[in-house]
Amino acid sequence: MAAQHPIILHHFPQSPFSEKVRLIFGLKNIAWTSVLISRIMPRPDLMPLTGGYRRTPVMQIGADIYCDTQCIIRELERRFPEPTLFPDGYRGLASATAMWTDKAFFQGTVNLIFGTLANKVPQEFIADREKLRGAKFDIAAMTAAIPQMRDQFRANVQWIEAQLADNRRWMCGDRASLCDINAYMNVWYIRAHLPDLDRMLAEFPATTAWEARMRAVGHATSTEMSTAAALEIATRASPQTAALADPRDPNGRKPGDQVEVMPDDYGKIGVRGEIVALSSQHIAIRRNDPRAGEVVVHFPRAGFLVLPA
Numbered sequence: 582m583a584a585q586h587p588i589i590l591h592h593f594p595q596s597p598f599s600e601k602v603r604l605i606f607g608l609k610n611i612a613w614t615s616v617l618i619s620r621i622m623p624r625p626d627l628m629p630l631t632g633g634y635r636r637t638p639v640m641q642i643g644a645d646i647y648c649d650t651q652c653i654i655r656e657l658e659r660r661f662p663e664p665t666l667f668p669d670g671y672r673g674l675a676s677a678t679a680m681w682t683d684k685a686f687f688q689g690t691v692n693l694i695f696g697t698l699a700n701k702v703p704q705e706f707i708a709d710r711e712k713l714r715g716a717k718f719d720i721a722a723m724t725a726a727i728p729q730m731r732d733q734f735r736a737n738v739q740w741i742e743a744q745l746a747d748n749r750r751w752m753c754g755d756r757a758s759l760c761d762i763n764a765y766m767n768v769w770y771i772r773a774h775l776p777d778l779d780r781m782l783a784e785f786p787a788t789t790a791w792e793a794r795m796r797a798v799g800h801a802t803s804t805e806m807s808t809a810a811a812l813e814i815a816t817r818a819s820p821q822t823a824a825l826a827d828p829r830d831p832n833g834r835k836p837g838d839q840v841e842v843m844p845d846d847y848g849k850i851g852v853r854g855e856i857v858a859l860s861s862q863h864i865a866i867r868r869n870d871p872r873a874g875e876v877v878v879h880f881p882r883a884g885f886l887v888l889p890a
């Protein structure tokens with residue numbers, strides 16, 4: 582089904598989580614609109630859309646705003662089901678890999694990169710990420726931990742290698758899936774920043790060949806748009822999200838309830854609104870913003886807190 586509004590990705594080129602979504606555009610051959618945002622706060626044209634959620638990327642379709650790659654990917658799969666990211670037999674596991682690749686694997690990757698870049702990391706970036714984490718972005722500690730982080734990276738990559746050991750092309754078989762996208766993000770991030778990835782992958786020939794296949798997926802075709810023009814689209818559009826109750830919600834939440842939603846790990850800024858739709862994997866809340874007008878902001882459930890407002 583063709584979308585009425587363009588598929589807009591608010592992102593920055595160096596963002597590994599954004600790379601996941603760009604590759605899904607490539608795999609599904611989706612034409613998209615690229616809105617480049619600043620790598621650090623402030624993002625004055627984006628906050629009216631998200632209500633304060635400040636992690637990257639964010640997807641916008643008209644006045645519907647999708648936060649977090651779990652939520653973005655779920656919506657892309659719903660709108661563009663073919664080719665699927667969930668081959669038979671892997672539907673649950675493919676989604677669940679994010680809890681490995683985006684958390685433990687990713688934290689090790691971040692520490693390895695920033696510990697190695699050390700004094701090349703700009704002070705404004707460190708200050709911004711300390712605010713995001715609510716904790717010190719301790720580059721000296723990351724540098725000291727490089728030997729440990731190399732061990733962690735190797736152990737995680739060996740799992741990719743083991744998964745590809747029977748000469749399959751992709752982690753779930755003969756078609757690329759969300760498992761590949763999620764795991765690849767970390768390899769892509771190291772490739773972008775560290776000169777010795779080839780040496781680190783030398784003992785992993787299947788992963789080396791898979792990395793080249795992943796890179797060849799590309800990003801499909803995109804057109805550029807300014808942050809102001811994207812905000813203008815939301816202001817003129819109306820949210821398209823249909824009301825959806827969840828009779829099995831374990832806490833009795835229902836459409837109409839006022840809630841506050843935030844990540845449970847970092848960037849814990851609460852976004853307030855009225856529930857429009859909810860399920861085990863998704864919650865959509867309506868907000869009214871002085872600049873964006875009425876918007877519906879969508880979040881995943883795994884890794885997110887929903888609190889009464």
Ligand SMILES: N[C@@H](CCC(=O)N[C@@H](CS)C(=O)NCC(=O)O)C(=O)O
Pocket residue numbers: 595596597598599620621622635636637638648649650651683713
């Ligand atoms: N769970 C989130 C994580 C996103 C994330 O941590 N992104 C990084 C950039 S790649 C970030 O938000 N950094 C801080 C920022 O951009 O404000 C997702 O899947 O989208």
